[in-house]
Amino acid sequence: xxxxxxxxxxxxxxxxxxxxxxxxxxxxxxxxxxxxxxxxxxxxxxxxxxxxxxxxxxxxxxxxxxxxxxxxxxxxxxxxxxxxxx
Numbered sequence: 001x002x003x004x005x006x007x008x009x010x011x012x013x014x015x016x017x018x019x020x021x022x023x024x025x026x027x028x029x030x031x032x033x034x035x036x037x038x039x040x041x042x043x044x045x046x047x048x049x050x051x052x053x054x055x056x057x058x059x060x061x062x063x064x065x066x067x068x069x070x071x072x073x074x075x076x077x078x079x080x081x082x083x084x085x086x
Contacts, residue, residue, distance in 0.1 A: 008048045016049055 011019070022028050023042050034042065043060075050059040057064065 004045075004048070008045060008052070011045065011049045013053075016046065016053075019046055 018029060019042050022034055023039060023046065026034055026039070028034065047060055056062060
C-alpha cells in the first residue's frame, strides 16, 4: 500500500476488531507482543477508521456531554455583594 489513507480504506470491520483487540491487550492474535511503534500505528489507524465509519459516541476516547461538577451549585460571590451600600 502506498499511503496511510489507502491502508485505512482497506480496513474491514473484521480487521478493525482484530486491531482494536491487539491494542487493548498488547498482543497480536498469535500471542506476539506489539512493539511500541506497532501500538502507535495501530491506534492511529483505529482512530482514522472510526472517524470515517462510526458515529462520534462509538469512537475511542468519547466521553459524552459532561458538565463540570462545580456548575451544579452556584458559588456565592464573597468579594462583591449585591446588597453593598455605596
